[in-house]
Structure formats: C-alpha cells, structure tokens
Amino acid sequence: MTENKNLNTLAESYNTDKLEHGYIKIYEKYFESIRNENLKILEIGIADGKSLLMWSDYFKNSTVIGIDIHKIDIKEKKLDRHNIKVHQGSQSDDKFINEIIKEYGNFDIVIDDGSHLRKDVIKSFHLLFPHLNNDGLYVVEDMQTSYNHFFGGNPFDLKYSNSHMNFFKHLTDRLNYQEIANPFYISNKYDAKITNVSFYHNLVFVRKGVNDKLSKEVINHSYENMKFNEKSSRTRNSFKYYLKYKVFYKIYTFFFMIFTMIKRLLLLRF
C-alpha cells in the first residue's frame, strides 16, 4: 500500500531527480493538505515517467496528465495506471495544448518540467494559466536555465533581459497592480488573477486567485485623485486642494513620467 507514504519516500522509491534538486520538501509543504482531493494535475515533461508515477501514488484520488514532445512507451515506463494519462505534443504548440484543455478542462496544478527554454516556459504559461482553477498552482522547475543563454536566458543582464526569470519577477507587479500610481496605467491580463508568487532555488510557484482588493493609497491609479478626495471631503473650500493635487501634483506626475520614458528610451529599455 502506498497511501501513507510521504512524498519524500515516494520520490526515493521512484528515484526522481526532483529529490536531488531539493524540490520535494517544498512540494510537500504545498501539497500535503490537498493530497487526498480529486484534482487535475498536468505535468509538462515525462521522460522516464518517474515523477508521473510519484504523483499518481501521492495524489491517489486525482488524475495526473503528462505531456511530452517525444513518444512515451506507456507499457515500458509502467505508466498504464487508471489515474495517469499521457499525450504526445509540444508545450508551446497552441493547437496541442488547446486540445488537452478541451479534453480535461481546467487544472488544479500545472508543473512545467519540459524543455526549460525561455520561449516554451513563457508560452506554456500564457496558454495554461488561464485554464488553472482558482487557488490552483502553476509551478516551473529548473529556473536556473534563466541564467543561461543556451536556454534563452541571459547571464549578462539579470535585471532587464527578457529571460523567463524576469517574466516571473514581473508577475509580482501583477500582484500589486492596484497600487501603481500611474494615471496612464494600461491593465495587464494577469491583473486581479494572481494571489501569490513564490521563488525558491530554481523553482517558482504562482498561485491563481481573485485579487481585486482596492488600493488604500491610490484611486484609479492616481495618488493625486485619492488625496484630493480625502482632503476636500473634510472642508467646504476644496479649491486649494484642487490646485495642489489636481493641478500641481498632476503636472509633477506627468513630468516624472516623461522623464522616465526618455531615460528608458536612451537606455533602450522597452
């Protein structure tokens, strides 16, 4: 019987390299309380099927779907279990991923252990994150590839390159989109949809959820409007506050924005 085995024991018995990467302890922290639920779990990258077998034992009431660009011999890898499904295709092929979504519906957990190439990691996130259930987790393994130009990363420009690590770092701005005091703010498709982004050594977790709390600092991305409303509500004579917040501070914000845009242009930061 495998039902009482913890993830570490299962990882050892299937000899998955997630153990030596140090991922198992972290996964257990996230998954222990939900292991008996009926979930839909998608793992990108099957290889020998070790992790699929581990997930299949650990999440015994769930369906574990594995996809791989290469043909996987289910019999040879002993993946012919009732709660394992295997499909061949690329993680960045829109048509293939949409067929998977059509077949299984939304997922509760997606683990990207596929090519680890920048283009594939980001494309899969765009394709699959919208089909994650609320409170679901999107996990990307082996993020060390982001520091390696052979995987589309960039070891020479850690801050501004369009590496996959920077893609996930920037999702933290989506967590706080309400607070961005830019009156010209253009909303992003992940605003209001992310409740947590956690980084571990080589591993990223993104939690989906409703994040629609209003800011206490800005109103419609404007600090000036918030301040004007706050101050003028306390007085009959709001003209002074109008001049201060709606005119003077707005002009200041506008020039600060223009200055920042010119700086970005000169530094070729788009």
Ligand SMILES: C[S@@+](CC[C@H](N)C(=O)[O-])C[C@H]1O[C@@H](n2cnc3c(N)ncnc32)[C@H](O)[C@@H]1O
């Ligand atoms: C690191 S292995 C997966 C290991 C497995 N998850 C485990 O822990 O036992 C990576 C797998 O991703 C597959 N792969 C590479 N590029 C892919 C792509 N574009 N789409 C889907 N799978 C891909 C490879 O064929 C390989 O089997």
